[in-house]
Amino acid sequence: MEHLVIIGNGITGITTARYVRKQSGMRITIISNESKYFFSRTALMYVYMGHMKWENIKPYEDWFWKKNRLELIFAKATSINTDSKKVLLDNGEEISYDKLVIATGSHSNKFGWSGQDLKGVQGLYSKQDLELLEENTKNIRSAVIVGGGLIGIELAEMLHSRGIHVMFLVREKLYWNSILPDEEAAMVSRHILEHNMELKLGVELKEILADEKGRARAVVTSKGEEMPCQFVGLTPGVHPNIDLVKNSGIETGRGVLVNEFLETNICDVYAAGDCAEIKSNIEGDKNKVEQLWYTGKMQGKILAQNILGNKIKYDRGIWYNSAKFLDIEYQTYGFVSAAPRAGEENFYWEHSSGKICLRLVYKSDDRSVVGVNVFGIRLRHRLFESWIKEKKTIEYALENLHSANFDPEFYKKHEQEIIDKFNKENSGQKLILNRKMLSGIFS
Amino acid sequence: MNIIQIEPYKVYGHNKNLEFLKKLGLTTIGIGFLFFMISLTGVSNRQTLLFFFLSFGLLTAGSIFYFTIQIKEAPAGIKNNRIFFDALTSRKAIAWLLGIVLTGFYVLLYWFPETLQNLVNLVNPLSYTLRGTAADRWFLYGSFYTTAVIIMAIRMIAKYRHNRYQIIRSVSVSFFQLAFSFIIPGILVSLNKPEFYFNYFWPLKFQYLFPDEIKYLTSSGGALGYFMIFWGAAMFVIATPVLTYFFGKRWYCSWVCGCGGLAETAGDLFRQNSDKSLKAWKLERISIHSVLIFVVVTTSLLWINSASNGKVLGTVSQGFAEWYGFIIGALFSGIIGVGFYPIFGSRVWCRFGCPMAATLGMLQKYFSRFRITTNGGQCISCGNCSTYCEMGIDVKSYAQRGQNIIRSSCVGCGICAAVCPRGVLKLENLPREGKYNQVD
Numbered sequence: 001m002e003h004l005v006i007i008g009n010g011i012t013g014i015t016t017a018r019y020v021r022k023q024s025g026m027r028i029t030i031i032s033n034e035s036k037y038f039f040s041r042t043a044l045m046y047v048y049m050g051h052m053k054w055e056n057i058k059p060y061e062d063w064f065w066k067k068n069r070l071e072l073i074f075a076k077a078t079s080i081n082t083d084s085k086k087v088l089l090d091n092g093e094e095i096s097y098d099k100l101v102i103a104t105g106s107h108s109n110k111f112g113w114s115g116q117d118l119k120g121v122q123g124l125y126s127k128q129d130l131e132l133l134e135e136n137t138k139n140i141r142s143a144v145i146v147g148g149g150l151i152g153i154e155l156a157e158m159l160h161s162r163g164i165h166v167m168f169l170v171r172e173k174l175y176w177n178s179i180l181p182d183e184e185a186a187m188v189s190r191h192i193l194e195h196n197m198e199l200k201l202g203v204e205l206k207e208i209l210a211d212e213k214g215r216a217r218a219v220v221t222s223k224g225e226e227m228p229c230q231f232v233g234l235t236p237g238v239h240p241n242i243d244l245v246k247n248s249g250i251e252t253g254r255g256v257l258v259n260e261f262l263e264t265n266i267c268d269v270y271a272a273g274d275c276a277e278i279k280s281n282i283e284g285d286k287n288k289v290e291q292l293w294y295t296g297k298m299q300g301k302i303l304a305q306n307i308l309g310n311k312i313k314y315d316r317g318i319w320y321n322s323a324k325f326l327d328i329e330y331q332t333y334g335f336v337s338a339a340p341r342a343g344e345e346n347f348y349w350e351h352s353s354g355k356i357c358l359r360l361v362y363k364s365d366d367r368s369v370v371g372v373n374v375f376g377i378r379l380r381h382r383l384f385e386s387w388i389k390e391k392k393t394i395e396y397a398l399e400n401l402h403s404a405n406f407d408p409e410f411y412k413k414h415e416q417e418i419i420d421k422f423n424k425e426n427s428g429q430k431l432i433l434n435r436k437m438l439s440g441i442f443s
Numbered sequence: 444m445n446i447i448q449i450e451p452y453k454v455y456g457h458n459k460n461l462e463f464l465k466k467l468g469l470t471t472i473g474i475g476f477l478f479f480m481i482s483l484t485g486v487s488n489r490q491t492l493l494f495f496f497l498s499f500g501l502l503t504a505g506s507i508f509y510f511t512i513q514i515k516e517a518p519a520g521i522k523n524n525r526i527f528f529d530a531l532t533s534r535k536a537i538a539w540l541l542g543i544v545l546t547g548f549y550v551l552l553y554w555f556p557e558t559l560q561n562l563v564n565l566v567n568p569l570s571y572t573l574r575g576t577a578a579d580r581w582f583l584y585g586s587f588y589t590t591a592v593i594i595m596a597i598r599m600i601a602k603y604r605h606n607r608y609q610i611i612r613s614v615s616v617s618f619f620q621l622a623f624s625f626i627i628p629g630i631l632v633s634l635n636k637p638e639f640y641f642n643y644f645w646p647l648k649f650q651y652l653f654p655d656e657i658k659y660l661t662s663s664g665g666a667l668g669y670f671m672i673f674w675g676a677a678m679f680v681i682a683t684p685v686l687t688y689f690f691g692k693r694w695y696c697s698w699v700c701g702c703g704g705l706a707e708t709a710g711d712l713f714r715q716n717s718d719k720s721l722k723a724w725k726l727e728r729i730s731i732h733s734v735l736i737f738v739v740v741t742t743s744l745l746w747i748n749s750a751s752n753g754k755v756l757g758t759v760s761q762g763f764a765e766w767y768g769f770i771i772g773a774l775f776s777g778i779i780g781v782g783f784y785p786i787f788g789s790r791v792w793c794r795f796g797c798p799m800a801a802t803l804g805m806l807q808k809y810f811s812r813f814r815i816t817t818n819g820g821q822c823i824s825c826g827n828c829s830t831y832c833e834m835g836i837d838v839k840s841y842a843q844r845g846q847n848i849i850r851s852s853c854v855g856c857g858i859c860a861a862v863c864p865r866g867v868l869k870l871e872n873l874p875r876e877g878k879y880n881q882v883d
């Protein structure tokens with residue numbers, strides 16, 4: 001029987017395994033040194049905050065693996081021999097494979113700051129990081145978080161839930177301003193302050209100072225300020241974890257290099273998820289490293305087909321992402337750039353509460369919507385995706401915004417206010433909100 | 444680089460003032476409790492009205508103050524912090540203690556009511572005002588129950604103040620408890636009419652279709668008695684299927700029902716303790732349908748017996764009915780259902796026992812427009828929805844596949860949609876085409 005070996009039991013590895021199992025009886029083994037059973041990395045924060053127990057963040061009950069004949073090995077893969085088709089484990093075992101998937105995920109970035117390896121300094125990525133965090137934040141009162149992104153805000157919320165004072169060091173002029181346009185970034189920044197956290201904008205970390213026991217006691221910023229703290233969280237992004245493949249003959253760049261079928265340069269070896277770098281076949285386009293739960297899931301699904309011999313190219317389709325900044329939910333579909341691009345126009349509406357907003361980006365020429373940012377309102381993913389795909393105009397999107405609303409029942413609707421603003425800003429426009437649901441969107 | 448100056452609209456957080464006010468609230472609650480204890484001794488019998496206010500009054504005032512003052516602590520949003528650390532909510536010592544106190548209260552109420560006589564006296568003033576007669580243990584129970592629902596509904600509204608579905612629903616359950624299960628039955632008693640609960644019908648209030656009860660209602664209630672029988676039957680035959688078709692079983696279970704009312708308010712503290720395993724689901728399907736069959740059989744037996752003037756079964760069917768009342772009514776829905784809230788979560792009875800829920804569930808699954816839809820590919824499998832499902836539905840197992848959630852047990856409380864950090868879930872009443880969506 002063919003043997004599929006998957007290194008990494010994150011969302012990518014597990015999705016691959018599940019879809020292969022759906023269509024094939026081949027033997028499947030999944031190796032991980034992080035935890036025996038698959039857990040949701042995106043839910044790590046909730047365990048620390050006491051919203052859930054470890055049991056609750058496992059997407060499948062423990063019987064699932066045996067029932068689906070997915071063999072789990074809790075060990076670290078130390079090397080791959082692609083000639084003899086073997087993976088060596090740190091417990092001395094050797095596993096032979098017919099097909100191999102590398103889905104080893106990411107590591108937290110550290111930029112060589114002095115003091116970055118002190119006690120009380122860490123990133124947040126793995127289960128082990130979470131355990132270390134418990135240890136590092138016992139009985140402390142103040143923390144500094146370096147890097148204002150999606151993991152940074154989660155770490156801040158976690159510490160805040162334990163009554164630890166949080167100070168952010170953010171390089172941009174507003175929180176996550178490299179991705180979010182000014183208005184949205186300002187909204188998030190304001191919300192952080194509202195929660196009684198401190199925000200140092202436009203500064204970088206210079207070094208971390210130690211006390212006599214070798215534990216972090218303060219950070220020094222690029223402006224020379226010294227800020228005392230008992231914990232430093234480093235969350236300036238992640239990079240592909242390619243430790244295992246470095247000397248295996250498998251080609252790497254920033255990540256494990258694969259083509260659009262997620263195949264590496266070596267026959268029968270594949271890579272996907274956070275650790276993969278997908279080569280672009282368009283001249284001048286950059287290779288893609290996608291480090292999201294969603295993309296890991298989509299890649300795993302496609303990879304399964306390729307392993308089964310049904311060659312399919314990976315195409316992530318219309319981009320989307322979502323997150324939550326403390327109490328404010330965020331969704332984005334299509335492409336919204338931080339600074340306006342040539343040939344594109346923006347329509348932005350913000351609610352008087354300062355916690356709800358909507359931005360639609362559309363092409364100046366044919367007025368087709370290319371992207372949306374939405375905070376504090378939920379929008380129907382598939383519907384918006386189809387609008388972007390079908391190049392629906394900004395006018396169409398606004399008039400049918402009611403159909404796209406996914407907020408719970410009885411929530412206050414803002415569609416009329418949004419349309420009114422658009423009509424006011426665009427003299428001559430008299431858009432009328434369609435209060436009926438578009439037909440066919442639920443099937 | 445130009446730094447944009449931003450000002451927060453408001454800054455939330457702990458401060459000394461707030462700490463003091465919280466302590467004040469808790470102290471008031473504590474003193475209220477103390478007066479319940481003191482009343483048990485009978486001292487209160489000389490000054491019932493005063494003691495009524497010192498116990499019920501302080502407890503209510505203190506709780507409302509304590510729950511609303513916390514609004515100042517943080518902006519509105521999902522704050523489930525520490526739920527799995529705190530002893531009360533994570534099945535540690537205090538949870539067991541509370542479970543024992545609640546269970547003990549039920550035991551006294553059912554089997555040793557004389558021990559509670561002084562507490563019963565405490566609600567005498569209320570009973571005379573409302574019902575024109577002295578209180579009994581059931582009136583005491585009703586007073587406790589209604590107070591708990593209202594206090595905890597206020598807590599619920601404060602906690603979910605950003606969520607209008609939760610606010611309106613909490614108002615609804617408190618209204619039905621107060622008006623339909625407390626005030627109206629009280630007024631009926633004062634008018635010398637049968638004590639009737641218009642928000643309960645067969646098969647939950649199985650007696651309402653028993654021959655003896657019908658005889659009693661018609662003989663002692665006159666025209667009103669006939670209306671009550673008609674009401675009960677119409678609710679079961681017409682309203683139940685029609686409303687369930689349009690809204691799912693939630694119109695009853697999490698908006699109207701009194702058992703649901705307590706679960707949705709006081710029970711919110713314990714929803715995370717429901718068992719989400721596949722095993723529990725299997726057990727649930729067996730047990731809830733067995734109870735339903737039991738009710739149907741009992742009701743039929745009683746009618747057969749009554750039609751034949753007791754010739755067929757003699758007293759057997761009456762005994763059957765009494766046993767049912769004891770096992771299902773007292774043990775299951777009372778002691779296990781409420782007494783064990785802190786251990787098994789708030790909906791044990793609704794999930795494993797309630798025959799009404801079983802009926803509504805079948806309608807919901809096969810006939811209704813209601814379902815929970817999932818938003819495209821947004822699920823991150825975090826598990827919040829499943830964890831906070833009081834019915835123990837593993838919501839995420841559907842959501843992560845993009846599958847609509849259609850489960851007979853879903854009471855439509857909407858908490859899964861509220862706690863989901865990615866906006867994946869929405870309770871919807873939609874045309875039935877596309878209800879059972881295809882997933883890959």
Ligand SMILES: Cc1cc2nc3c(=O)[nH]c(=O)nc-3n(C[C@H](O)[C@H](O)[C@H](O)COP(=O)(O)OP(=O)(O)OC[C@H]3O[C@@H](n4cnc5c(N)ncnc54)[C@H](O)[C@@H]3O)c2cc1C
Nearest residue numbers: 008010011012032033034076077104105273274291292293
């Ligand atoms: C705190 C946090 C919050 C996040 N929130 C979101 C979010 O809200 N939305 C979103 O889209 N994305 C989010 N992400 C990103 C998302 O979690 C990742 O993109 C995703 O988990 C990557 O999945 P993966 O399967 O590719 O890799 P991983 O989940 O990293 O899995 C790889 C596994 O392989 C194991 N492994 C590596 N090397 C070896 C070896 N040599 N031997 C054995 N095992 C090995 C690792 O220990 C790990 O268990 C978040 C990430 C973090 C850290």
Ligand code: SF4
Nearest residue numbers: 822823825826828863
């Ligand atoms: S809470 Fe939302 S994101 Fe989390 S598992 Fe449930 S549906 Fe998915």
